[in-house]
Amino acid sequence: MLKAAGPDTVMVVPACCTSILQGIYPNTAFNVPVYNIAFGAAAACASGMSNAFRAAGKKTNVIVYAGDGGTLDIGIQAMSGAFERGTDFLYICYDNEAYGNTGMQRSGGTPMGAKTTTTPTGKTDAKKDIDRIIAAHDPPYLATACAAYPQDLFRKVQKALTFRGPTFIHILAPCPPGWRYPTEKSVEMGKLAVKTGMWVLYEREYGKVTIGPQSKVAMKKPLPLEEYLSPQGRFKGIDTRVVEILKQRIAKNFQRLAAEEEASA
Amino acid sequence: MKKIATGNKAVAEAVKQAGPTVVAAYPITPQTEIVEQIAEFVTSGQMPAKYIAVESEHSAMAACIGASITGIRTFTATSSHGLLYMHEMTNWAAGARLPIVMANVNRSLGPGWNIWAEHTDALQERDTGGLQVYVSTVQEAYDATLMAFRIAEHNNVLLPVMINLDGFLLSHIMQPVDTVELGDFIPAIHLPHAIDPKHPAGYGTLTGPDQQFKFRWEIERSMRDSVKVIEETEKEFAKRFGRKYGFTEDYRCDDAEVIIIALGTLGKEAEVAVDLLRNEGIKAGSMRIRWLRPFPKLNLKGKEVVVIDRDYSFGFGGIVANEIKAKTGASLYSVIAGIGGQEVTYDDIAGFVRTRRMGEEFWFGVNAHV
Secondary structure, three states, X not given: OHHHHOOOEEEEEOOOHHHHHOOEOOOOOOOOOEEEOOOOOHHHHHHHHHHHHHHXXXXXXXXXXXXXXXXXXXXXXXXXXXXXXXXXOEEEEEEOOOEOXXXXXXXXXXXXOOOEOOEOXXXXXXXXXXXXXXXXXXXXXXXXXXXXXXXXXXXXXXXXXXXXXOEEEEEEOOOHHHHOOOHHHHXXXXXXXXXXXXXXXXXXXXXXXXXXXXXXXXXHOOOOOHHHHOOOHXXXXXXXXXXXXXXXXXXXXXXXXXXXXXXXX | OXXXXXXXXXXXXXXXXXXXXXXXXXXXXXXXXXHHHHHHHHHOOOOOOEEEEOOOHXXXXXXXXXXXXXXXXXXXEEOHHHHHHOHHHHHHHHHOOOOOEEEEXXXXXXXXXXXXXXXXXXXXXXXXXXXXXXXXXXXXXXXXHHHHHHHHHOOOOOOOEEEEEEOOOOOOOEEEEEOOOXXXXXXXXXXXXXXXXXXXXXXXXXXXXXXXXXXXXXHHHHHHHHHHHHXXXXXXXXXXXXXXXXXXXXXXXXXXXXXXXXXXXXXXXXXXXXXXXXXXXXXXEEEEEOEEEOOOOOOOOOOEEEEEEOOOEOOOXXXXXXXXXXXXXXXXXXXXXXXXXXXXXXXXXXXXXXXXXXXXXXXXXXXXXX
């Protein structure tokens, strides 16, 4: 992500796993400035920063790097405001579908049926479709990505930073301790999410929707959802009725995106 | 130049002259006029700033934080619930050592919905690490706003400064204001820890138990250093523009036997009460506290003190009275008056002094005068 962005970049990071990954003061593991800010404030902070840089005639990339909790839940108001105001920034949400730092509590990004420490028998509500909420703000560029496809992610970050105005990238980030599968299966989990249709790779550029080739394949012939669910401890013992609901949602989501792609072609 | 203006307009005029690069704000009664006026200045090209019309006060302060850390001048304004909603971020601004200047129009807290003057909003911010000044006239609102930028941005301070003016009693009252030719009174901002991609650093990273207290102490050290900066700034202001200010405004205190202390417009009203009491042979004086953070050194030895609090800490007492008591050990009569805009006249204030019972608390309108 930072390789794609280049050195003239500032990251704005709310409370999330990246708060920890930087290391402990006085050290930092990042080679760009990282501004840490309170949980619900990343987009607003970035909004002020971007305006200040532009006022000073600087083109410095301002990138919010936030988790699903900081984006879909506590940060949604500030984010909506920043997108509505046309802030010149890139907002990246890396989504592991729960509050990881605090030990895996449910978030708006947790899928139905997944067990977390606050949904011990599985979440009864559906995952919030933040991408449609962002799309309603009509940003110049929006994309989904997955950590299992790093080249695709690299290209999307590079592309997002060519636009003026607010852009958004939503990354599915498989999480071994949270999803309860062996670490070495992370790439496989990401790929299975895409191949089963639980995660769809697409871009939305000035309203034009393009579904990624990997998801195109999945749309034609999705792998059985069980192949994605069964290796993950968080879905252990999931009710077959919930699996049916998830399958229906996958089919509906594919239909909707295909229609949007066709309509915007 | 002499003008007639409301407190709000005077603040906006001072902000225009101070020339922040970014203003981020959200409307709230009775502060709205400040940000409307600034938006008008920006739109009409009188003020070359970016005006970010954020979606909440929490975001207003967060946007100021993000802007300020790039090394530029920032301003915001709020009131009451807006200030409380901002509270997490006001702490952050001070901790991040950002010289953000803010006007707060003091207003009561709900429920019920009451838009009138009270100081409990700002007093709930007193432990954040920001400086607080309370003003009593439109002229003072203007002057204090200009000085706030110079004080906040001084490299021995680098903390937010909040200018407090009473809702409606000052925000919407028209009084004469003499504007100044600012010249170089506010030097160009230089933020030593401004973000620079050429010199990457982590800001606000994980900080262990072996380090955090050092950062907290640095705030306190700067708060103590700010005393001198405030004094120097007010002295320089007086030299250049002829108007004198201090940590307190003392009126007929020298030979006074009883001193009235209050914040804001009540403190000004107390001066009229002092004249009234002096005519009756009561040796009264008024010591209006201007700077609440850093807290002033008060010389109250041998005096009786009547403190009027337009605020309250439930289960404890009048906030200003108890701060004075803690710092000076003064014997005082604590009056709670003016809450939610309750009318308090100079006659009422004189009455508090006449019927004072040292060591006791008196809720105006609730308890009966003796």
